[in-house]
Amino acid sequence: xxxxxxxxxETALQAAATAEELVSSPFPAVIIGTPANPEHGxxxxxxxxxxxKGERKxxxxxxxxxxxxxxxxxxxxxxxxxxxxxxxxxxxxxAAWQQTLLEIEAEGETFGRTSRGSGKKVxxxxxxxxxxxxxxxxxxxxxxxxDSICRLLQATGWDVTREFYYxxxxxxxxxxxxxxxxxxxxxxxDDLRWPTDGYQGEYIKDVARSYLAKETVDSDDRHVTALGxxxxxxxxxxxxxxxxxxxxxxxxxxxxxxxxxxxxESSLYSEGRVExxxxxxxxxxxxxxxxxxxWLRTTEFGDDKDRVMRKSDGGYTYFVxxxxxxxxxxxxxFTRVVNxxxxxxxxxxxxxxxxxxxxxxxxxxxWPEYVxxxxxxxxxxxxxxxxxxxxxxxxxxxxxxxxxxxxxVRFFFIMRKPDSQLVFDIDLAKEQSPDNPVYYVQxxxxxxxSIFENARDKGFTASERPLPxxxxxxETPEELQLIKLLSAxxxxxxxxxxxxxxxxxxxxxTELAGCFHSFYNKNRVISEDADLxxxxxxxxxxxxxxxxxxxxILGISAPERM
RNA sequence: GGGCGGUUAGCUCAGUUGGAUAGAGUACAGGCCUCCGAAGCCUGGGGUCGCGGGUUCGAAUCCCGCAUCGCCCGCCA
Numbered sequence: 001x002x003x004x005x006x007x008x009x010e011t012a013l014q015a016a017a018t019a020e021e022l023v024s025s026p027f028p029a030v031i032i033g034t035p036a037n038p039e040h041g042x043x044x045x046x047x048x049x050x051x052x053k054g055e056r057k058x059x060x061x062x063x064x065x066x067x068x069x070x071x072x073x074x075x076x077x078x079x080x081x082x083x084x085x086x087x088x089x090x091x092x093x094x095a096a097w098q099q100t101l102l103e104i105e106a107e108g109e110t111f112g113r114t115s116r117g118s119g120k121k122v123x124x125x126x127x128x129x130x131x132x133x134x135x136x137x138x139x140x141x142x143x144x145x146x147d148s149i150c151r152l153l154q155a156t157g158w159d160v161t162r163e164f165y166y167x168x169x170x171x172x173x174x175x176x177x178x179x180x181x182x183x184x185x186x187x188x189x190d191d192l193r194w195p196t197d198g199y200q201g202e203y204i205k206d207v208a209r210s211y212l213a214k215e216t217v218d219s220d221d222r223h224v225t226a227l228g229x230x231x232x233x234x235x236x237x238x239x240x241x242x243x244x245x246x247x248x249x250x251x252x253x254x255x256x257x258x259x260x261x262x263x264x265e266s267s268l269y270s271e272g273r274v275e276x277x278x279x280x281x282x283x284x285x286x287x288x289x290x291x292x293x294x295w296l297r298t299t300e301f302g303d304d305k306d307r308v309m310r311k312s313d314g315g316y317t318y319f320v321x322x323x324x325x326x327x328x329x330x331x332x333x334f335t336r337v338v339n340x341x342x343x344x345x346x347x348x349x350x351x352x353x354x355x356x357x358x359x360x361x362x363x364x365x366x367w368p369e370y371v372x373x374x375x376x377x378x379x380x381x382x383x384x385x386x387x388x389x390x391x392x393x394x395x396x397x398x399x400x401x402x403x404x405x406x407x408x409v410r411f412f413f414i415m416r417k418p419d420s421q422l423v424f425d426i427d428l429a430k431e432q433s434p435d436n437p438v439y440y441v442q443x444x445x446x447x448x449x450s451i452f453e454n455a456r457d458k459g460f461t462a463s464e465r466p467l468p469x470x471x472x473x474x475e476t477p478e479e480l481q482l483i484k485l486l487s488a489x490x491x492x493x494x495x496x497x498x499x500x501x502x503x504x505x506x507x508x509x510t511e512l513a514g515c516f517h518s519f520y521n522k523n524r525v526i527s528e529d530a531d532l533x534x535x536x537x538x539x540x541x542x543x544x545x546x547x548x549x550x551x552x553i554l555g556i557s558a559p560e561r562m
Numbered sequence: 563g564g565g566c567g568g569u570u571a572g573c574u575c576a577g578u579u580g581g582a583u584a585g586a587g588u589a590c591a592g593g594c595c596u597c598c599g600a601a602g603c604c605u606g607g608g609g610u611c612g613c614g615g616g617u618u619c620g621a622a623u624c625c626c627g628c629a630u631c632g633c634c635c636g637c638c639a
Contacts, residue, residue, distance in 0.1 A: 037582070046581060049619070059619075084582050085619065130639070171638055197638090293637055304564065304635080311637040318639045346566055347634055374567065375633065416575070419567060421632065423574080432601070437587075443601050454598050488578095495578070507576060510586080514603095521594085521603040562601075 001100065001487050004076060005032045005043045005090055012069035013047075021065050024054035032090075041079070041089035042484065049086040059086025097480055098471045100487045104542045105465065112489040112549045116497070117158030123329055124150050126340035127252070128165040131244040132176045133201055135251040137424060138342055140397040141376050144413035146340040147257045148502035148554050149371065155553050156497040161334070163261045165325060168241050169269060170318060175199060176244075177237035183208035184230040207243045217242040219249060221262075251398050255406060256555055263328075265321050273324040274316060277359070278309060286358040301354035319348060323355035330356075330363055337368035338500065346372055371500045373418040379425040395426070404429045407556045411438035414502040414554065437510050441547065442559055444513035447520070448544040449560040455526050455537055466538055473535045478519035482539065485515050486546045493553060502554060509550050516543055 009030045016022035028050055035044045048063035055062055063082045070080060079091035104111050126146025129139050150160045167173075178195035187193050189200045210217075214228040217239065224242040227235045252258070268274050278294070281287050286297050292312035299306050309320050329337050349370055356363045378385040378395050385395055401409055408429050415437065416422055432439055455461075474483065489508070496504040525536045548558035 031579090033581075034578070035582070036577095036585080040582070044581085049581085052619080087582070167639060291637080295637095308637045313637075315637085317637065322639095342633090343567065344633055345639080348639090350565090372566080420575080421568070425574095436601090439601055440587095443599085447599055447602080451598050458598090491578085499579090503576085504578085507586085514586090517602055518604090520598085524598070526598050562599090 001092065001096075002032050002043065002491055005045070006030050008070050008074065008076070008090075009045055009047060009066065009088075012066045015069045016065055021069075022051065022055060022062070024051055027051065035087075035089065040083060040087070041081075041091045043090040043092070044083075045088045045090070046086070048082075048088060052086065062086070063088050094475055094480060095472060097483045097487070098474055099468060100483060101471060101474075101539060101542050102465070102468065104486060104545065105538075108545065109549065111545065112493050112553065113155045113157070114490050114494050115157045116494060117153060117156050120158055120336070121161070121334060122153055122158045122336040122338065123161045123163055123332075123334040124153070124338045124340065125163045125165055126150075127257075128167070128341065129248060130167045130172050131241045131248065132172050132199060133244065134203060134247050135397040136394045137378055137397060137400060138376050140255070140400060140409065141373050141413045141422060142340055142342060143252065143255055143257045143397070144410050144555075145371065145373055145418055145502060147255075148410075148414050148505075149338065149340060149497075149500050151553050151555060152493065152497035152500075152502060152505070155493050161261060162259045163263065163329075164259045166245065166262060166264045167318070168245075169265045169321070170315075173237060173241065176204075176240050177233050179204050180208050180211060180236050180240045181230060181233060184212055184236070203244075203247070207240050210243065211236060211239050217246055219246040222246075251396070254398055254401050255409070263325060265325070268321045268324045268328075273328065274321050277324040277327060277355075278316075278320060281309070281355070281358050284358055284360050296355060296358065298351055298354040298358075301350070301357050303350050303354055307351055319351045319355065322348065322352050323359070326352055326356055326368060327359060327361070329368070330361065335367075338371060339368050340371045340373070340500075343372040343374050346370075371418055374421040376422045376424055379423060379427070381427065400424075400426070407442070408436060408438045410554065410556055411441075411506060415506040417501055417503050437506070438556065439562075441509045441513045441551070442557075442562060444516045445544055445547045445551070445558045446560060446562045448516070448540050448547075451525055451540060452537070455533070458526060460526065460530075460533055460537060466534060470531065471535050471538060473532050474539055476523055478515075478522050479536075479539060482515050482519050482543060485512050486542055489546055489550060493550075505550055505554055509547065509554075512543075512547060512550070516540075516547075 009032070013022065013025070013027050013030070017025040017027075027047070030045065030047055032043050032045055035041060048066060049059040051062050052059040060082050063086050067080055067082065067088060070077075072080070076092060076096050077090055078093040081089055083089050124146060126149075127135070127139055127143050129135055135143070147162075150162050153160050175195065175197050176199060179198040179200075182191075182194055182198060183205050189198065211226040212228050212230070214226050216223060216225040219242070222242055222245070224239055226239045229235060278287075281296060282294075286300065287309065288295050288297065293308045294310035295306045296309045297306050307319065308317050310316055326337070353365065353367070356367070357365065380395075404412075404426065412424060412429055413422070429436065474480070492505060492508045496502055523536065525540065526533050544558075551558045
């Protein structure tokens with residue numbers, strides 16, 4: 001609907017330019033807003049105020065020209081008038097609103113989807129947890145946001161590749177192996193022989209037990225059998241990483257989050273990609289030796305100090321494989337890449353981008369794009385749960401899903417914009433009360449389904465497509481309000497996807513559910529008036545479909561009963 | 563000291579990319595089920611949009627400065 005209004009205005013502007021009534025072409029993009037006050041119509045346009053200066057005319061005078069050229073014979077509008085300082089307000093005819101229901105029905109499960117990214121590829125990397133422990137609540141937020149972004153991009157036509165990067169090399173993995181080894185030898189965390197920075201969680205004991213029992217880890221792409229030798233640190237490392245990767249796979253499966261590609265940091269070393277990147281950086285003259293280490297001159301690309309690439313002990317720092325990894329993404333043809341990660345890693349952005357620029361491969365400066373989410377704090381029993389991976393005290397994603405339910409966890413994690421910190425109150429999320437917005441939304445869907453059952457018992461069906469004339473009886477304020485909101489789904493999906501902000505869709509859902517509940521309380525659906533009953537059932541069928549489509553885009557179920 | 567993010571109703575948060583009288587949930591006060599699911603609806607009070615400048619027809623939104631909270635600033639990842 002918004003697009004139709006845009007087209008009306010653009011056509012009028014063209015006509016004005018042709019007739020030389022307006023001279024300031026090319027005109028700026030036409031932006032159609034929705035007034036906060038319903039008395040100001042369904043849509044409004046501020047173009048007249050923007051043009052006024054260049055036209056040397058009063059805004060209202062410009063608006064008058066545009067309105068005259070829009071004309072009144074489109075059938076789309078019931079009214080179109082100048083208001084305030086020079087707004088053009090559009091009042092869409094009820095008949096035009098009613099007919100959108102037929103379009104929603106025709107689009108069915110695809111209603112809400114757009115074609116903005118059609119035919120284009122995008123790669124989204126998210127979660128990317130180190131295989132040193134089960135996924136915790138912070139990874140959960142990343143998983144929920146990342147997965148929702150993928151679904152939103154798919155809903156707007158993009159061909160999405162979901163990717164998970166495993167840091168299975170480096171210091172943390174050594175600590176993991178040493179921790180498991182210590183447990184194999186019966187060493188406790190308070191023992192003097194306990195490794196520095198060792199992981200103390202209970203799950204380390206489980207891994208050690210499995211290792212000593214010579215168990216086999218079976219997962220999609222890996223089958224690792226433990227030798228059971230506490231002195232073989234390499235074997236312990238392989239086994240532990242396999243164990244924890246399997247563990248994380250299961251966590252993600254429980255959350256209904258799936259990936260297309262898993263890249264292992266270790267593979268970047270074994271394939272020589274890390275060495276190749278370093279060589280290229282040296283050849284391009286962006287590196288230098290100092291204090292026995294090899295440095296990258298990241299200050300040439302906006303960093304506040306240069307960074308070590310190869311430590312004096314010969315090992316590489318984490319961001320070197322990161323650069324190699326991202327070069328690989330570029331070479332795979334992804335001209336658009338989005339990385340979703342915790343904001344505590346934001347300092348990597350400038351380093352990775354600097355490294356990519358230093359490679360001189362024609363990679364754009366702002367590539368890849370980033371979505372950073374802020375910290376999650378956990379409340380249980382009104383008290384904050386301190387998260388410490390090493391001490392092993394934290395809420396795992398799996399526990400949370402088991403306790404709260406997958407739908408509620410997903411909804412909670414995405415209902416605030418990624419930029420704001422999130423307080424996850426476990427007790428509140430567990431409550432099946434109206435405080436919990438996911439229940440409010442799902443309840444609306446279940447309630448509609450229940451009405452259909454009731455209608456079926458009374459001999460009504462909502463299946464057949466009505467004649468356009470049959471739905472003109474839908475004219476109460478609540479009915480029209482509901483229809484207007486239904487037709488706003490595609491715009492909402494588009495906005496959410498473009499801004500990587502899934503929370504916009506959760507707000508839409510809450511508003512739509514509320515709109516339905518208001519309608520329900522004031523308008524009886526099943527009545528003696530058979531024609532009206534049919535029309536209202538038809539409206540509710542579209543409402544249920546819209547709720548379900550939007551929920552599906554967020555990976556949340558639309559139950560028919562609760 | 564530097565970087566990123568936050569600051570809007572008692573509390574938790576939105577704010578359609580600069581628009582008209584700043585919204586929702588919760589909490590509080592009151593009302594609505596002989597009737598399709600009350601996990602619901604309706605009404606009411608509640609605000610210096612952190613502070614101060616600037617930009618313009620118009621600012622919660624953009625620019626500058628300040629305050630404050632969180633995260634980061636390692637030859638850890």
